Amino acid sequence: xxxxxxxxVLSSLLFCIGLVAVLSRGNAILVLLGVELxxxxxxxxxxxxxxxxxxxxxxTGVIFVLFSIAAAAAEAAVGLALVIAIYRHQQNIRLQExxxxxG
Amino acid sequence: MTFALILLSLLILGSAAVAxxxxxxxxxxxxxxxxxxxxxxxxxxxxxxxxxxxxxxxxVGAISMVVLFAVLLTKQGxxxxxxxxxxxxxxxxxxxxxxxxxxxxxGAILGMPLEVRTAGTTPTLTVKALGAQLMGxxxxxxxxxxxxLTVSLLGAVVxxxxxxxxxxxxxx
Amino acid sequence: xxxxxxxxxYLERVPLVLRDAIVQWFPAPTQWLVHHLITVGVIxxxxxxxxxxxxxxxxxxxxxxQNRLGPNRAGLPWWQKGPKLWGLTQPxxxxxxxxxxEDIVPAxxxxxxxxxxxxxxxxxxLLTFAVxxxxxxLIPVDLDAALLYFFAAGSATELAIFMAGWASRNKYxxxxxxxxxxxxxxxxxxxxxxxxxxxxxxxxxxxxxxxxAQGFWTFGALPHWFVFTPWGAAGFVLFLVSALAESNRSPFxxxxxxxxxxxxxxxxxxxxxxALFFMAEYFGLTALSGLGxxxxxxxxxxxxxxxxxxxxxxxxxxKLIGMIxxxxxxRGTLLRLRIDQLTRLAWQFMVPLALxxxxxxxxxxxxxxxTGPLQFVRWGVSIAIVVLPFVLIGRRLNAGRxxxxxxxxxx
Numbered sequence: 001x002x003x004x005x006x007x008x009v010l011s012s013l014l015f016c017i018g019l020v021a022v023l024s025r026g027n028a029i030l031v032l033l034g035v036e037l038x039x040x041x042x043x044x045x046x047x048x049x050x051x052x053x054x055x056x057x058x059x060t061g062v063i064f065v066l067f068s069i070a071a072a073a074a075e076a077a078v079g080l081a082l083v084i085a086i087y088r089h090q091q092n093i094r095l096q097e098x099x100x101x102x103g
Numbered sequence: 104m105t106f107a108l109i110l111l112s113l114l115i116l117g118s119a120a121v122a123x124x125x126x127x128x129x130x131x132x133x134x135x136x137x138x139x140x141x142x143x144x145x146x147x148x149x150x151x152x153x154x155x156x157x158x159x160x161x162x163v164g165a166i167s168m169v170v171l172f173a174v175l176l177t178k179q180g181x182x183x184x185x186x187x188x189x190x191x192x193x194x195x196x197x198x199x200x201x202x203x204x205x206x207x208x209x210g211a212i213l214g215m216p217l218e219v220r221t222a223g224t225t226p227t228l229t230v231k232a233l234g235a236q237l238m239g240x241x242x243x244x245x246x247x248x249x250x251x252l253t254v255s256l257l258g259a260v261v262x263x264x265x266x267x268x269x270x271x272x273x274x275x
Numbered sequence: 276x277x278x279x280x281x282x283x284x285y286l287e288r289v290p291l292v293l294r295d296a297i298v299q300w301f302p303a304p305t306q307w308l309v310h311h312l313i314t315v316g317v318i319x320x321x322x323x324x325x326x327x328x329x330x331x332x333x334x335x336x337x338x339x340x341q342n343r344l345g346p347n348r349a350g351l352p353w354w355q356k357g358p359k360l361w362g363l364t365q366p367x368x369x370x371x372x373x374x375x376x377e378d379i380v381p382a383x384x385x386x387x388x389x390x391x392x393x394x395x396x397x398x399x400x401l402l403t404f405a406v407x408x409x410x411x412x413l414i415p416v417d418l419d420a421a422l423l424y425f426f427a428a429g430s431a432t433e434l435a436i437f438m439a440g441w442a443s444r445n446k447y448x449x450x451x452x453x454x455x456x457x458x459x460x461x462x463x464x465x466x467x468x469x470x471x472x473x474x475x476x477x478x479x480x481x482x483x484x485x486x487x488a489q490g491f492w493t494f495g496a497l498p499h500w501f502v503f504t505p506w507g508a509a510g511f512v513l514f515l516v517s518a519l520a521e522s523n524r525s526p527f528x529x530x531x532x533x534x535x536x537x538x539x540x541x542x543x544x545x546x547x548x549x550a551l552f553f554m555a556e557y558f559g560l561t562a563l564s565g566l567g568x569x570x571x572x573x574x575x576x577x578x579x580x581x582x583x584x585x586x587x588x589x590x591x592x593x594k595l596i597g598m599i600x601x602x603x604x605x606r607g608t609l610l611r612l613r614i615d616q617l618t619r620l621a622w623q624f625m626v627p628l629a630l631x632x633x634x635x636x637x638x639x640x641x642x643x644x645x646t647g648p649l650q651f652v653r654w655g656v657s658i659a660i661v662v663l664p665f666v667l668i669g670r671r672l673n674a675g676r677x678x679x680x681x682x683x684x685x686x
Binding site for chain 2: 001002003004005006007008009010012013014015016017018019020021022023024025026027029030032033034036037040043044047048050051056057059060062063065066067069070071072073074075076077078080081082083084085087088092093
């Protein structure tokens with residue numbers, strides 16, 4: 001197995017860990033952390049393809065990861081503010097109970 | 104080289120998996136920080152120095168703090184989360200979905216003949232070159248991400264702030 | 276101009292020559308390891324000793340500032356009638372005391388995290404020393420993104436503060452840890468923003484090249500250190516204030532105010548673990564002072580061209596000691612702030628000023644070609660960009676507030 005394939009296997013497994021967490025955990029904070037893990041897995045792919053790609057001097061992969069990290073920071077800030085707002089309304093952060101708008 | 108990569112992968116995957124399975128949120132967050140630091144180690148391994156330090160600075164320094172503050176502000180710190188009645192079925196569903204995705208992805212990766220650049224040397228990208236790229240072809244994206252960060256900061260403050268505003272008791 | 280003769284002087288090369296001589300004794304396959312181990316060992320030894328003497332210097336200077344003598348009794352062990360050495364062996368006696376004390380861990384505490392927190396905090400505060408250029412040829416790791424590395428390693432200490440507060444299972448520890456975190460995070464922003472102008476002017480993130488960029492003299496006696504420019508002076512002051520707050524020192528030491536609270540997030544720590552936190556605080560202060568010296572005070576550069584015969588590492592240590600003494604002086608002089616004053620100072624005063632200062636540096640970089648009388652215009656405009664926002668924001672923040680009255684102080 002080549003190093004590139006190893007990197008890709010790492011990132012896909014990380015993505016799946018995040019996916020399982022998002023699907024199966026009810027705690028809003030853990031769901032957010034799962035989404036962060038999935039973003040990180042995507043970043044690993046960008047760096048791996050930059051490292052083993054045909055044009056490493058272009059640096060596009062690195063720049064994409066920088067933007068992605070910034071977007072992840074924004075996502076975490078807004079997401080956790082939402083979690084705190086949910087907590088203020090229903091005194092817990094279980095996503096299954098956040099059904100205020102359900103008819 | 105490959106050995107270091109395997110060690111890093113085990114660290115990243117192991118701490119992420121255990122973090123997602125634990126019921127104590129503080130432990131989850133701390134283990135996940137270990138996983139993020141491992142990903143920074145992977146970037147260092149791949150030769151992307153700047154991204155590795157940015158990852159540490161933003162994930163370990165900033166996002167982790169926001170997560171830990173959120174855990175404490177929602178009083179999830181000490182008592183482990185209660186087990187819910189339908190959690191087992193949801194867990195099995197999630198596991199099936201995640202395992203399916205993992206199978207598809209792994210099959211695709213292992214079955215694909217990937218062309219690898221034969222030169223084994225780590226590509227070097229100096230900070231100066233990176234800066235020139237950012238301010239050259241990617242200026243528009245840089246402006247957009249700056250705007251996005253500002254808006255999301257304001258949005259987070261508005262969302263999390265309490266409507267019942269108390270007067271500061273003793274202004275200097 | 277940075278003469279090549281200075282780089283070749285024997286005194287400059289002594290540390291490297293010594294290291295290479297030791298490395299020669301080892302078989303070739305292990306030489307790289309020995310090479311790095313010696314670097315690490317020397318940093319640990321030098322800054323460990325530096326930490327010990329900083330504590331005694333702080334206690335003695337604070338004593339003088341408060342009109343008392345400070346510790347002056349500790350002499351040599353097993354030699355009661357021997358010389359007293361002005362109490363200089365006090366830190367070693369303190370170390371023995373801390374090591375022999377009982378290590379108390381609260382019954383409810385999270386044992387693992389309670390143990391990990393002091394280890395982490397010392398590790399990460401030591402990691403920051405790796406990119407400081409201590410001399411012309413003495414830089415442990417010459418990274419391209421050195422400044423980013425410094426702040427990345429420094430940001431991990433926040434995690435240790437949280438772990439210490441949470442693992443103690445003491446609500447006062449936890450509250451104090453949250454206050455300490457709020458303070459550290461608030462002041463990280465002005466700290467980073469005050470560093471950006473230097474990066475802008477020097478055009479690099481590498482600490483070695485930033486020092487080299489300051490190695491010029493006008494008339495051989497006026498150094499071109501960044502602190503002697505309008506934006507540099509403003510940036511240096513912002514950096515100093517943020518560094519004080521980052522390292523939890525007076526007047527910003529309210530998370531563990533020793534005369535009001537017990538010890539903040541360190542309440543449940545005793546013996547050697549407490550000593551580790553104490554050590555990490557001083558390492559952090561030393562590293563930030565070293566960074567300030569590197570960025571604004573010319574690093575290892577001599578102040579005058581003809582003083583270059585003194586080895587560069589001595590200049591660095593001299594400037595570092597000057598910074599530390601300044602911090603001790605501030606601690607003995609200023610009053611402690613309240614938490615609301617502290618955060619207001621950071622967000623409403625220092626962050627806007629730091630942002631304006633970046634614009635100032637951009638102006639300075641754009642007008643680099645101005646010569647003759649235009650030089651005076653350049654300096655005038657730059658000084659105005661520093662002074663005007665300072666006055667305006669200060670006025671606005673003080674608007675509607677009567678002058679402070681002190682109830683119990685003699686007028």
